[in-house]
Amino acid sequence: MAEHKAVIRWCHTTGDFLSGKYSREHTWTFDGGVVVPASPAPSVVRPPYSNEANVDPEEALVAAISSCHMLTFLHLASKRGFAVDSYDDHAVGVMAKNERGAWWVSQVTLRPEIAYSGTAPTPEQEAELHEAAHHECFIANSVKTEIRVDVKPPVY
Numbered sequence: 526m527a528e529h530k531a532v533i534r535w536c537h538t539t540g541d542f543l544s545g546k547y548s549r550e551h552t553w554t555f556d557g558g559v560v561v562p563a564s565p566a567p568s569v570v571r572p573p574y575s576n577e578a579n580v581d582p583e584e585a586l587v588a589a590i591s592s593c594h595m596l597t598f599l600h601l602a603s604k605r606g607f608a609v610d611s612y613d614d615h616a617v618g619v620m621a622k623n624e625r626g627a628w629w630v631s632q633v634t635l636r637p638e639i640a641y642s643g644t645a646p647t648p649e650q651e652a653e654l655h656e657a658a659h660h661e662c663f664i665a666n667s668v669k670t671e672i673r674v675d676v677k678p679p680v681y
Contacts, residue, residue, distance in 0.1 A: 530556050531553050531555055533563075534551055563579050563581065566584070583630055594635055594658050594662050595614060597657075598658040607644065607654075612640075632672075635674045636675045
């Protein structure tokens with residue numbers, strides 16, 4: 526069983542904590558040493574108590590879903606003999622209220638643009654690769670968020 530660790534660190538530096546007027550900026554530190562500046566989304570906590578330049582948890586979830594799908598897709602494409610030259614995704618997550626009235630990331634749409642060299646998959650084969658990638662992606666298997674893939678025609 527693999528473990529994946531992150532250290533989330535926040536420290537009160539300025540503002541009145543008890544009145545809610547304090548910065549929510551914090552850091553995420555990963556086991557490889559990368560430190561990511563984080564903050565709530567400005568749509569949730571308005572500046573100056575958030576920082577739109579930092580990564581927010583909702584963006585991170587969208588990025589994790591997209592990254593996992595891409596990595597799984599690349600693995601499957603290589604096993605099936607399709608040489609991928611580049612993979613760009615402009616993923617978008619949507620917040621909505623659930624049946625209890627709580628906000629959640631209800632949907633993520635992946636919009637991959639993939640360039641191939643050599644023989645490219647047919648649109649049907651590419652759709653099959655995306656479907657398989659979705660079912661094998663660790664993150665997709667870990668969330669109840671609806672994940673859609675809006676496939677663009679392959680680039681040669």
